[in-house]
Amino acid sequence: MEEPKFALQMTDITKRFPGVLANDRISLDCKKGEVLGLLGENGAGKTTLMNVLYGMHQPDSGKILINEKEVEITSPSKAIELGIGMVHQHFKLVETLTVLENIVLGIPSNKVFLDLEPIRKRLLELCQEYELYVDPDAEVWKLPVGQQQWVEILKALYRNAQVLVLDEPTAVLTPSESDQLCRAIRRLTSEGRSIIFISHKLREVVEITDRVTIIRDGKLVGTIPTSEATQAKLAHMMVGRPVSIDRRPRQALQQKKPVLVMKDVNALDERGIQALKNFNLTVHAGEIVGVAGVDGNGQKELAECISGLKKPVSGTISVNDTLITDVVADPKFIGFIPEDRQKTGLVMDFSVAENLIIKEYDKEPYAEKRLLNLQNIKKHAQDMIKKYGIKTPTDTVKVSTLSGGNQQKVIIARELDSEPILDIACHPTRGLDMGAVSGVHDVLMKERERGAAVLFVSAELQEILALSDRIIVLFRGEIMGEVDGDTADAFTIGQLMLGQALEEKT
Secondary structure, rough: OOOEEEEEEEEEEEEEOOOOEEEEEEEEEEEOOOEEEEEOOOOOOOOHHHHHHOOOOOEEEEEEEOOOOOEEEOHHHHHHHOEEEEEEEOOOOOOOHHHHHHHHOOOOOOOOOOOOHHHHHHHHHHHHOOOOOOOOOOHHHHHHHHHHHHHHHHHHHHOOOOOEEEOOOOOOOOHHHHHHHOOOOOOHHHHEEEEEOOOOOOOHHHOOEEEEEEEEEEEEEHHHHEEOOOOOHHHHHHOOOOOOOOOOOOOOOOOOOOOEEEEEEEEEEOOOOOOEEEEEEEEOOEEEEEEEEEOOOOOHHHHHHHHHHOOOEEEEEEEEOEEHHHOOOOOOOOEEOOOHHHHHHHOOOOOOOHHOOOOOOOOOEHHHHOEEHHHHHHHHHHHHHHOOOOOOOOOOEEHHHHHHHHHHHHHHHHOOOOOOOEEEEEEEOOOOOHHHHHHHHHHHHHHOOOOOEEEEEEOOHHHHHHHEEEEEEEEOOOEEEEEEEOOOHHHHHHHHHOOOOOOHOO
């Protein structure tokens, strides 16, 4: 009997939600041993389509074939049974459990006591085989975000997934971790497994995929061989217009008025390990200071100390000569875009309107005599939706129903519309398409132009170079070096990220 050519076929998939046609007769197929790229703007319908494949949503019409046989996927457990695995953009791990416990979680067993040793042995074999090394006994919350990504992939491989969906798998990875993942993907496809690779990093899409399917506004644009694709062509197919991330023109800083001043700040991470060491930094009005560095070198703690989420062990932080403890409660002082929009930036079960006023829900005009003014809240939400181009059917839907890019727009609207004097933007474009990335960059440049001080943390060197007036590079909680934004280059920053100080170079 002839071996099936296609591992997966989705034909004329349609999925509607109240007020939204998320997928409109979309078809795609993935061959055995192939990496299929799936591209589209935030809100184009990519994740909805993959959630249909994984049994999290039921399609209104259309059919799915696995190994060229039609199947009905009614739940994630049915998808797993059919050999489908999915690594979601926002991890589905239980952070208080160990890696090993997360691997076996949800696997049916009729035993009273589960013998973990065979499972541990198989997990370690998978770690070795695919070079995705994690400690089986480590609690997930203590792992760097890159290793949490490995846990999700290993969990799918432990269940013997033959079709593996990777939704923005490199969004939280360092360059070396991305290379690691690419090696693992090549190993998987050499074994005949099929990968659906969703990403907004077009360089990676061009490098690793065999074909690319593009959707826009819930409709199929087309599928092309990667050999015929360029980054510019893919970007144009995604958004319908040319998009690029180039260095933004800017006027030189006219005055150097200090806004953020940090002196000898020391801080610990969640594990009690020192994350910032005698840290000193000044950010002036009307400038963007980019913060580069491999994830886990103090960026998260830096943002949390300034925003008031974390208390430093020692040292002082002031904004406009006022100690940070006296200003964090006033949104006019600080706008904070956190690195994890779902865990820190939003209350996912609250509506769009509620999330937009969550910092000031108890103040006028949103509250009067301890009662919410629903009319004013609704008007504010409608104004923000229009002003920031938030794609949502209504202001009353849960923010969890929005795409990642539109969730980010909700945070940007809430945090920056009040025109704070200091903006902290942590990975604000993580997981966003090129059109949305360009929009976020426009917002940050407008903030600079109106005189705000902007601290911009990103793992993407290209956008750090495009936006920053100055760039500092963190290494093990210290500033390894500072370079001028106009003359900086990726090689110099890369060397600093590895811990090589500027004075050491010749």
